[in-house]
Amino acid sequence: MSQLSRISPRAWHVWRRDLDVFFTTWKTNFLPPILEPVYYVLAFGFGMGGMVGDLTYQGQTVSYLKFMGPGVIALAILFWAYFETTYSSFVRMYYQKTFDAIIATPLLVEDVIAGEWFWGATKSLMAGAIVLVMLSLFGLVTYPSGLVVLPLSVLGGLLFSAQGLMTTAVVPKIDSFNVTTFLFVFPMFLFSGTFFPIEVLPRWAFWIAEILPLTHISNLARGACLGIMPSHVAVSVIYLLVLTAVSSYLAFRWMTKRLVK
Amino acid sequence: MRKNLLVYARYFDIPAAVARKRADELLDWVQLTEKAGADLHALSGGMKRRLVLARALINEPKVLVLDEPTTGLDPQARHLIWQRVRQLQQRGVTVLLTTHYMEEATQLCNRVILMHGGKILLEGAPASLIESEVGREVVELWNCSEAVRSFVAASGFRHEVVEERIYLYDRESGTIRSEIERRFPDQERLIRHATLEDVFLHRAGRSLSEG
Known part of the structure; x- marks a missing residue:
């Protein structure tokens, strides 16, 4: 953990750089989180929802649309952090040599990693907030409990941002991200209780789904948006915190190894 | 920007x-x-x-x-x-x-270190390196007749033969030039100041070295 103590306030300069670059093209950048929930709501909520009917969540009957909405928040948290610290960070590290240029200044490697890590989490927070607003427009969010989505986006963002950096630290080429994306991210996207309750899965698959961090994020997001206390909240939160700690520790170790030859 | x-x-x-x-x-x-x-x-x-x-x-x-x-x-x-x-x-x-450009080194550096194959060849001020290693003037000859070749070989002038071209290095300006001009007035030639590039090529060898 000694590495984390080397992070200085200068790490925010790295974060600010990414933020500045992001906002130079903000119009196109904000389009996906605004449109994505609309498409999901139309396709799955209205399209599939009509065929599925209502579901029971924590003993209460909810429409499929209301059930599925928070799943889109979970996806936004996952995608915005993970794809930022994989593809985008890799481009900065490998093609643009941005990190090399920054390390030539008083900043340490740890500052660069921390800046990227926080930036990935910031993107999750932005995406989580925007999707929350969009779902609210469809009347799919209960307040004030819905606001829990914001800290949840930060926690999930820190987790997936760290896991993205772990991936970036070990892949030889940018194409290699396809492997982790299709082995881990895609199954997680589909089988984490985002579009259907994991209870309907066969026993073995249910337990695999319980291991996936996204399952706990979509469970917590769903509870927040519906205003219903989800099951085993404490277990989910502690599990996510522990995973985040382990992932960030590994992200710092592996990224340092990659950047300092 | x-x-x-x-x-x-x-x-x-x-x-x-x-x-x-x-x-x-x-x-x-x-x-x-x-x-x-x-x-x-x-x-x-x-x-x-x-x-x-x-x-x-x-x-x-x-x-x-x-x-x-x-x-x-x-x-x-x-x-x-x-x-x-x-x-x-x-x-x-x-x-x-x-830099790979010797002209750039001559123009900008107070002190140069010439390196070749990862080893230091020479070190010093560009002008004094040129003066001590090559001299003042270089006479380049090409399309040389056999007479010119044997004259150069027997002359005792410091020189190098690279394929069709002969490089003559003159410590003082003009001695070699006037000798060549007097004996072989029709000889194709180029007379120029000695440069750091001559120093480098002279020391490192004019042949290509890869890797």
Whole structure:
């Protein structure tokens, strides 16, 4: 953990750089989180929802649309952090040599990693907030409990941002991200209780789904948006915190190894 | 482009107002003020190189390391960079630069280290290296007759034969030149000052060495 103590306030300069670059093209950048929930709501909520009917969540009957909405928040948290610290960070590290240029200044490697890590989490927070607003427009969010989505986006963002950096630290080429994306991210996207309750899965698959961090994020997001206390909240939160700690520790170790030859 | 300098200035914790002032001065100094708002991808190689030079100076360093600063640049951009490097030297900035261009080394360096195959060949001031290693003047001959070849071989002049070309190295200016002109007035020739390139090629060998 000694590495984390080397992070200085200068790490925010790295974060600010990414933020500045992001906002130079903000119009196109904000389009996906605004449109994505609309498409999901139309396709799955209205399209599939009509065929599925209502579901029971924590003993209460909810429409499929209301059930599925928070799943889109979970996806936004996952995608915005993970794809930022994989593809985008890799481009900065490998093609643009941005990190090399920054390390030539008083900043340490740890500052660069921390800046990227926080930036990935910031993107999750932005995406989580925007999707929350969009779902609210469809009347799919209960307040004030819905606001829990914001800290949840930060926690999930820190987790997936760290896991993205772990991936970036070990892949030889940018194409290699396809492997982790299709082995881990895609199954997680589909089988984490985002579009259907994991209870309907066969026993073995249910337990695999319980291991996936996204399952706990979509469970917590769903509870927040519906205003219903989800099951085993404490277990989910502690599990996510522990995973985040382990992932960030590994992200710092592996990224340092990659950047300092 | 200005933004690029400002973001870089932040890494040094330079206050924003100071950074803005310095960025404008530096852009002006490398003659990029007109392009201050341009997108980086729209810049030519020479502009990018000037921007990088400006960026390297944003924190007012005492030592500047330049790795082949003018490789691939057009003559104007090259001379601008040379001019700026000289100004930095006058201000007391130590500049350490690497280059493949011997002319650049002669123009800019107080002290050069010639390296070949990872080993140091020579070290010293460019002018004294040229003087001591090669001399003052070089006479290059080509399309030489057998008579010229045997004259050179027997003359005792310091020389090198590279395929069709003969290089004669003269310690004083004019001795060899006038001897050749007198004996072989029709000989095709080039008479020029000795350069650091001669020193390097003489020491490292004129043949190509790969790797």
